Amino acid sequence: MVGAKTEGQQATVAPAIELRGISKAFGPVQANKDISISVQPGTIHGIIGENGAGKSTLMSILYGFYKADEGQIFIHGKETQIPDSQAAIRAGIGMVFQHFKLVENFSVLENVILGVEDGAMLRPSLAKARKSLKALADEYELHVDPEALIENLGVGSQQRVEILKALYREADILILDEPTGVLTPAEADHLFRILNGLRDQGKTIILITHKLREIMEITNTVSVMRRGEMTATVKTKDTNPEELAELMVGRKVLLRVDKVPAQPGEKVLDIKDLHMVDDHGVERLKGINLNVRAGEILGIAGVSGNGQSELMEVLGGYASATGEIRVNGDPIDLTGKYSDGRSRRERGIAHVPEDRQEHGLIMNFPAWQNVAFGYHHSEEYQKNALLMDNKKMVEIAQDKMDRFDVRPPLPGLAAKNFSGGNQQKIVVAREIERNPDLLLVGQPTRGVDIGAIEFIHKQIIGLRDQGKAVLLVSVELEEILSLSDRIAVMFDGHIMGEHLPDQTDERELGLLMAGVTGEGDR
Amino acid sequence: MDKMPKWADIALIPFLNLLIAFVLSGLVIFAIGENPFKALMTMIDGAFGSTYGWGYTLYYTTNFIFTGLAVSIAFKAAMFNIGGEGQAMIGGLGVGIACLFIPAVLMPHWTIALVFAMIAGAIFGAGWALIPAYLQAKRGSHVVITTIMFNFIATALMGYLLIGPLKLKSAQESASASFPDVTNLPTLHEVLAPLGISFSKSAPANVSLFIALAMCVVVYLLMNRSRLGYEIRAFGESPTASVYAGISPTKIIIIAMMLSGAISGLMAINATMGQHERLILNAVEGAGFIGIAVALMGRNHPFGVLLAALLFGFLYQGGSELSLWSKIPRELIVVIQGLVILFTGALDNMVRMPVERMFIAAAKRKDA
Numbered sequence: 001m002v003g004a005k006t007e008g009q010q011a012t013v014a015p016a017i018e019l020r021g022i023s024k025a026f027g028p029v030q031a032n033k034d035i036s037i038s039v040q041p042g043t044i045h046g047i048i049g050e051n052g053a054g055k056s057t058l059m060s061i062l063y064g065f066y067k068a069d070e071g072q073i074f075i076h077g078k079e080t081q082i083p084d085s086q087a088a089i090r091a092g093i094g095m096v097f098q099h100f101k102l103v104e105n106f107s108v109l110e111n112v113i114l115g116v117e118d119g120a121m122l123r124p125s126l127a128k129a130r131k132s133l134k135a136l137a138d139e140y141e142l143h144v145d146p147e148a149l150i151e152n153l154g155v156g157s158q159q160r161v162e163i164l165k166a167l168y169r170e171a172d173i174l175i176l177d178e179p180t181g182v183l184t185p186a187e188a189d190h191l192f193r194i195l196n197g198l199r200d201q202g203k204t205i206i207l208i209t210h211k212l213r214e215i216m217e218i219t220n221t222v223s224v225m226r227r228g229e230m231t232a233t234v235k236t237k238d239t240n241p242e243e244l245a246e247l248m249v250g251r252k253v254l255l256r257v258d259k260v261p262a263q264p265g266e267k268v269l270d271i272k273d274l275h276m277v278d279d280h281g282v283e284r285l286k287g288i289n290l291n292v293r294a295g296e297i298l299g300i301a302g303v304s305g306n307g308q309s310e311l312m313e314v315l316g317g318y319a320s321a322t323g324e325i326r327v328n329g330d331p332i333d334l335t336g337k338y339s340d341g342r343s344r345r346e347r348g349i350a351h352v353p354e355d356r357q358e359h360g361l362i363m364n365f366p367a368w369q370n371v372a373f374g375y376h377h378s379e380e381y382q383k384n385a386l387l388m389d390n391k392k393m394v395e396i397a398q399d400k401m402d403r404f405d406v407r408p409p410l411p412g413l414a415a416k417n418f419s420g421g422n423q424q425k426i427v428v429a430r431e432i433e434r435n436p437d438l439l440l441v442g443q444p445t446r447g448v449d450i451g452a453i454e455f456i457h458k459q460i461i462g463l464r465d466q467g468k469a470v471l472l473v474s475v476e477l478e479e480i481l482s483l484s485d486r487i488a489v490m491f492d493g494h495i496m497g498e499h500l501p502d503q504t505d506e507r508e509l510g511l512l513m514a515g516v517t518g519e520g521d522r
Numbered sequence: 523m524d525k526m527p528k529w530a531d532i533a534l535i536p537f538l539n540l541l542i543a544f545v546l547s548g549l550v551i552f553a554i555g556e557n558p559f560k561a562l563m564t565m566i567d568g569a570f571g572s573t574y575g576w577g578y579t580l581y582y583t584t585n586f587i588f589t590g591l592a593v594s595i596a597f598k599a600a601m602f603n604i605g606g607e608g609q610a611m612i613g614g615l616g617v618g619i620a621c622l623f624i625p626a627v628l629m630p631h632w633t634i635a636l637v638f639a640m641i642a643g644a645i646f647g648a649g650w651a652l653i654p655a656y657l658q659a660k661r662g663s664h665v666v667i668t669t670i671m672f673n674f675i676a677t678a679l680m681g682y683l684l685i686g687p688l689k690l691k692s693a694q695e696s697a698s699a700s701f702p703d704v705t706n707l708p709t710l711h712e713v714l715a716p717l718g719i720s721f722s723k724s725a726p727a728n729v730s731l732f733i734a735l736a737m738c739v740v741v742y743l744l745m746n747r748s749r750l751g752y753e754i755r756a757f758g759e760s761p762t763a764s765v766y767a768g769i770s771p772t773k774i775i776i777i778a779m780m781l782s783g784a785i786s787g788l789m790a791i792n793a794t795m796g797q798h799e800r801l802i803l804n805a806v807e808g809a810g811f812i813g814i815a816v817a818l819m820g821r822n823h824p825f826g827v828l829l830a831a832l833l834f835g836f837l838y839q840g841g842s843e844l845s846l847w848s849k850i851p852r853e854l855i856v857v858i859q860g861l862v863i864l865f866t867g868a869l870d871n872m873v874r875m876p877v878e879r880m881f882i883a884a885a886k887r888k889d890a
Contacts, residue, residue, distance in 0.1 A: 025886075318765045342768030351766070359766040362759045369752070374767035376752055387747045 014077030016041040016173050016204035017062070022071035024057055031057040032068070033228045039221075041076075041172075044195060044205045046215040046236070049225030050248055050449035055208050058225070059175050063095045064088040075173070091173075094166025098178045100158050104151040108144050108161050109133070112168050129168065136167050140197045155305070156187035163194065174198065175206045180214060184303045185477070185510040192218050212241040224248055249450050259461045262485035265294035267329075268438050268469035269315075274323035276310050284310040285321065286493035292438065297460065297470040299484025299501075301477055301509050307493040308473040309354055312442050315471070316351040317344035328437060345374060350431035352424075354442030354473065360427040361415040368397035368411035371430050404429040405455065421452030428456055438469045445479060457483060477506050491515045526881035532826065536819060536866060538873045540833075543865040547858040556850055568843025569836045575843070577710060577725015581797065582809075583835030584727065587734040588789035589813025590831050591741050592782045594822040596665075598745060599778035600758035605654060605669025606786040607810025608676030609647040613787020614794040615680065616646025618688070618801035621701040635705040639795050640733070640788060647787015648780040650676065655779030659772040665779065673810070684803055698801035707796040730792035737785065738824040744781075745824075754778050786810060812838075818867035830866075837862060 015038040024032040031054045039045045049055050060066045062073065064082040073080050075091045082088050088095070102111050109129050110122075117125045130146055137143050144153070144160050153161070159179060166174055176195075180188040195205055195218060207219060215222050216236060223233040224247040232247050269292040276285035284307050292298045302308050313319035320335040327347050333339040344351070353359035361370050372381050372393050380396070383389035397411040404425045406418070415423055424444065431439065441460060445453040460483065464470050474480050480487055481501050489496040489512035496512040548558035569579045589606045596603035603609075620642035621635065629635040654668035683689075684696040707728040711721045745751035757764040757774040765771065793805045812834050819833070820826030841855035865873075 316766065317768060340768045340770065341766055345768065353766055358760070358762050360763065362756050362763050364759050365756070372752075373756065373763070376749055376767075382749070387743065388749055388752060390747060 013041060015039055015074070016076060018074040020072045020074070022058065022061060022068045024061060024066060024068050030228050032061070035071070035230045037223055037230060037233065039204055039206060041204050042199060042202045043220040044199050044207055044218055046207045046209065046219035046222040047225060048209060048212070048215055048222060048244060048248060050210065053225040054228040055225055056177065059095070059177060059206070059208060062088065063093060063175065089169050089171070092171055093173045093175065094169060094171025096159065096162040096166060096174065096176045096179060098181060100162055102150045102158060102161060105149060107147050107149055109146045111150060111161055112165050116169060132168060133164060136164060139201065141194055155182045156190065159183070159191065160194070172202070173204045173206070175208070177208045178210070179207070180209070180211065182304055184514050185506060186514055212244055215244065216241060226250055245450065257457050257461065257482040260465070262296040262464065264296040264485070265467060267291045268294050268327065269471065270326040272324040274314065274321055274325065276314055276319060276321040278310065284493050285314070288495055290488060290495060292469040292471050294469050295464055295467045296485040297464050297472055297483055299472045299474065299480040299487045300490050301480045301487055302475070302490035302513050304475050306490050308490050309442070312351070312354060312440055312473055315344070315349065315440050316353065317341040341374060342377065345434070348437035349440065350434050350436035350438070351440040352427050352431050352442060352444055354446070356423055356427050361423060363416040364414055366412050366414055367401065367406070367418070367426055368394045370415050370426055371397035371400055373430065375430070375434065400429040400433060401426070419449070420447040421449045424448050424456060425452060428459055432459055432463055436468065438471065439463055440471050442473045443475065444472070445476070477509055481506070489513055526878050530877065530881060532821065535870070535874055535877060538877065539865040539870065540862065542873070543861040547861050550854065550857060551850060554850070554854070556848060561844055561848060561850060564844050564847055565836070565840030568847070569840035572722065573720070574722035574725050575839060577722045577727040579835045579839040580710070580727040580731055581725065581792065582838040583831045584731045584734045584792045585789050585809040586812050586816045586831035586834050587738065587828060588785055588792070589809050590816030590820060590827040591737055591824060592785040593813045593817035594820065594824070594827055595741065595745070595754070595785065596778055596782040597817055597822045598758045599754045599774055600761070601658070601775065601779060602666050603651070603669055603779065603782045604666055604814065605651060605672050605783070605810070606813045607806055607808070608669070608673035609650045609783040609786035610789040610806045610810050611676040611680050612650040613643040613647035614790035614801065614805050615683070616642035616787060617790040617794050618698060621705040621795060622698065626702060626704065629704055632704060632707055636707065636791065639705070639791050643787040643790045644784035648784040651779045651783025652776065655776045659775040680803060684801060688801060696803055700800045701795065705795060706799055707791070726797040728792065728796035730796045733788070733791065735828070737788070738828050742824040750777065786813070815863040815867050
């Protein structure tokens with residue numbers, strides 16, 4: 001299936017992985033329904049689907065985290081039981097998770113041998129690993145300093161360590177879960193070169209992603225999942241992004257955002273020489289100067305970890321800083337009593353936080369209590385001086401959930417039981433409906449399905465069209481380019497430059513994101 | 523359905539936990555050559571067979587309601603307050619000081635004395651929780667460690683006061699003078715007599731029981747209906763999200779711990795003011811620790827706490843009757859109580875998970 005050269009042997013070569021009729025249910029939710037898939041050795045197989053489509057569940061079954069209710073797994077033609085991850089490793093399966101599983105203050109070598117040490121003494125294992133790491137590095141372009149501490153490595157290098165870990169355990173089937181989420185375009189390209197090298201050496205790779213571009217660029221075959229089912233498996237060269245998007249969502253999708261030109265007004269947000277030092281004494285913001293006007297969306301692009309999160313935290317009122325921030329002309333408190341989230345809300349700043357599960361929602365609270373969250377001091381939620389008006393809170397939540405099409409529209413359901421997109425809709429409904437002067441939006445569509453992305457983008461643009469200021473932080477360049485009226489790029493706590501979306505492209509922004517300047521930016 | 527029905531969670535699981543604990547206890551009793559069924563009957567009869575038994579059971583229950591509620595409030599803020607014992611002791615000190623030193627003219631009636639005593643007990647209990655709370659909020663010293671240490675400090679402090687400044691000079695034992703008569707709380711005998719119900723004269727249960735019941739309602743309203751309760755629960759579920767929402771962690775830690783300490787301290791109106799009527803060493807009798815089990819078993823819900831407190835009241839009273847009327851040693855009672863705590867608290871998931879699976883499987887079969 002790979003190409004002409006293997007066409008003849010196809011019948012004799014057993015697939016590297018074959019799944020037959022895999023089903024898995026969590027209570028009433030059928031996460032995987034009768035999934036069959038066959039991956040030829042020496043190919044890159046993409047699995048694409050919306051959040052909650054069941055990709056991660058399927059891979060977790062393959063890696064022994066979950067046990068399938070039904071179905072069989074064949075590895076190289078042999079039926080294999082995978083009760084735990086040890087069995088998966090023995091079967092030659094390696095997994096690179098979206099969130100790396102590395103010990104931060106261990107060296108690369110120590111991380112690589114963790115769990116597969118040869119004996120009680122570390123020295124021989126380390127020596128052996130050092131040798132084999134060097135061989136792997138030469139073979140696959142996987143260069144990492146074996147003695148470096150993980151915490152001192154960039155994300156790209158950390159990911160290479162994860163791949164090395166799998167290869168050191170002699171994996172010949174490699175599963176990568178959303179591997180480019182944290183990478184710059186250049187780092188992603190590097191990763192793809194490595195993956196291509198691995199494929200040429202006969203490794204089999206399964207790439208889980210929601211980015212159509214990556215699928216088109218690197219895979220041989222692609223399987224599309226929707227609502228727990230495998231809806232199609234096609235050769236990549238026979239398909240196109242529009243068709244895949246339609247297969248994923250089950251209807252035609254607008255990949256571009258429609259909007260009228262911005263009509264910027266007065267400066268709503270004005271940041272001057274903002275500095276911020278985190279708990280570890282590291283300076284995260286190194287003199288930020290920015291402004292956002294009424295009726296415009298300022299997008300901040302950048303690889304995650306370059307100060308965008310910290311900027312949002314300072315603006316949202318949960319990190320202190322030095323410098324000056326004015327909202328509607330008046331300075332806001334950056335360190336004192338009035339620098340908390342409640343004071344910010346009172347100044348007309350609403351905030352859709354980057355991490356909705358960590359910050360935006362209380363996962364165990366029902367939706368109605370989450371809809372009041374952060375605004376629970378407001379008049380409408382109080383019954384009298386002592387008690388809150390629970391009934392009114394439920395009514396308000398029901399109304400917002402209906403209008404923002406939150407599914408299922410049940411205010412009593414705990415936040416954790418909604419899908420990522422619907423959780424985000426709850427947060428967006430709560431923040432936008434407060435009619436803020438300034439909306440802070442961090443990663444609005446992270447882990448959100450395509451259908452909900454459209455809806456959330458429309459809401460953000462709607463707010464802009466009402467003459468409100470929007471500050472958008474996203475690591476998805478595509479999102480920045482399609483939503484923003486102006487784009488600023490952040491790198492290492494600095495603003496690297498500002499561009500207009502129609503006068504720039506992914507390549508130029510990508511260079512700025514990597515800290516490269518001097519291409520005629522003003 | 524992704525989980526089991528609510529009734530199974532709040533009724534079936536605790537019941538099964540208890541059943542296992544009792545079966546095991548029965549086996550232990552059988553192993554030492556006694557009849558477990560007779561033992562159970564002795565316990566039930568001892569705790570509920572007479573108004574005398576009821577009087578003691580309800581007295582212990584009252585103690586456990588206070589300490590159980592106290593632990594549950596701290597739990598809701600994701601803090602494990604092990605210091606209920608010390609807070610109740612110091613609360614007792616507050617109650618004692620109020621009863622001994624507030625001049626008689628200010629306390630013409632026991633109701634007024636009770637108000638003074640409650641205020642003093644709550645303030646002292648809250649104050650004793652304040653220091654660990656402050657250290658947790660500002661210095662990051664873990665509240666479990668500091669509250670345990672504060673239990674020892676409380677014991678030592680009470681020991682010092684009761685052989686020193688507060689000791690009744692004429693007496694042999696380490697205890698204060700008796701409280702003035704006006705501060706003596708009506709027992710259930712006195713409360714129920716006008717209603718034509720005769721209740722044992724010598725049982726210690728007193729009006730504090732009604733304060734405890736009212737506390738259940740107050741705590742329920744506080745936690746589920748008030749803004750402060752909302753903030754405490756939000757902080758307990760997710761400190762990071764709370765900071766995003768503008769809820770101050772320092773404030774919540776300190777307030778929740780002080781509330782917890784205050785309610786622990788209120789226990790003293792039952793033990794110190796209602797029963798002993800003077801300050802003695804160890805008036806708390808381990809109720810602070812039982813409160814942890816009560817809160818766990820009661821799922822940190824005020825009405826769950828009430829039921830669990832009644833159960834432990836039964837175990838306490840039934841247990842002491844058992845050691846009185848059978849050859850079963852006193853130590854074995856502690857074993858039975860330990861087994862109940864073990865199965866209702868620590869090993870809860872052992873029963874919960876199979877039952878949950880059973881319900882899900884049953885629901886699936888119905889769907890199919």
